[in-house]
Amino acid sequence: MNDLLDMVSWICLLAGSFFAISGGIGILRFPDFFTRMHATGVTDTLSAGLILVGLMFQAGWSAPLLKLVLILAFLLLTSPTATHAIAKAALHGKQVPVLNPAGELSSKS
Amino acid sequence: MFIAAAVSILVVMALALVRALAGPTLYDRVLAVNLFGTKTVLLISVLGFLTGRPDFLDIALVYALINFISLIAVLRFFDFKPFRSITSTQIILKEHPPDE
Numbered sequence: 355m356n357d358l359l360d361m362v363s364w365i366c367l368l369a370g371s372f373f374a375i376s377g378g379i380g381i382l383r384f385p386d387f388f389t390r391m392h393a394t395g396v397t398d399t400l401s402a403g404l405i406l407v408g409l410m411f412q413a414g415w416s417a418p419l420l421k422l423v424l425i426l427a428f429l430l431l432t433s434p435t436a437t438h439a440i441a442k443a444a445l446h447g448k449q450v451p452v453l454n455p456a457g458e459l460s461s462k463s
Numbered sequence: 464m465f466i467a468a469a470v471s472i473l474v475v476m477a478l479a480l481v482r483a484l485a486g487p488t489l490y491d492r493v494l495a496v497n498l499f500g501t502k503t504v505l506l507i508s509v510l511g512f513l514t515g516r517p518d519f520l521d522i523a524l525v526y527a528l529i530n531f532i533s534l535i536a537v538l539r540f541f542d543f544k545p546f547r548s549i550t551s552t553q554i555i556l557k558e559h560p561p562d563e
Contacts, residue, residue: 364464371471374502378475381482381498387490390482394498405468405505409512418517425508425524429501432531436497443538444490 363411370404373397386452387444395437402429465513472506493537500530 380393406426413419476499483495504527511519 367464367468370505371468374475374505375471377498378478381495382478387488387494390491391494394494398498398501402501402505405472406508408468409508412512413517416517418511418520421517421520421524422508425504425520425527428524428527428531429504432527433501436531436534439535439538440490440494440497443493443541444488447488447490447541449488449490 359411363408366404366408366411370401370408373404374401377401387449388441388451391437391441391444395434398437399430399433402426402433465509469506469509469513472502472509476502476506489541493534493541497530497534500526500534504530 374397377394377397380397381390384390384393403426406422406429410419410422410426413422479495479498479502483492483499486492486495504523507519507523507526511517511523
């Protein structure tokens with residue numbers, strides 16, 4: 355049982371690390387502010403949730419489990435809010451998404 | 464396994480710092496700093512379990528709170544007006560035109 359919990363926890367930690375690294379590569383490589391925001395805003399919440407759930411499996415039924423649940427709930431509330439606030443501020447700051455060669459918005463192609 | 468997670472989080476923090484230093488617009492920098500702060504919370508949590516001191520989770524919780532509040536404060540400061548649209552010199556020139 356203990357080995358099973360360890361295995362699940364390691365799978366969660368490794369998956370969270372993979373998504374975190376993909377988000378980091380995305381914020382460095384994507385051409386536009388909005389695509390960068392998409393890359394980080396999606397993977398940020400997912401990697402934080404996976405890593406914290408993996409730590410929860412290691413914590414067991416103890417006081418750190420409650421703190422991990424608090425951190426996870428707070429991150430799940432604030433991370434999409436922060437991304438939304440940045441996107442709204444960027445739109446008010448006259449940022450325009452990159453167009454494709456046909457002249458339409460990239461999201462519609 | 465905690466070491467692998469900590470190293471990958473450190474790599475992501477380095478990539479976010481590169482974008483924060485090289486970002487062409489202000490919003491890229493704000494986004495990168497937000498990512499850096501979230502990854503700092505995760506790194507503190509993982510380090511607490513790596514060194515066997517789960518008391519670090521309190522610090523991670525406080526850091527998550529401070530990160531969100533500071534992001535909203537920075538965005539309030541820059542919101543609803545383009546950055547560097549009106550400099551103080553232009554305001555002075557507008558109030559006191561030079562040909563009077």
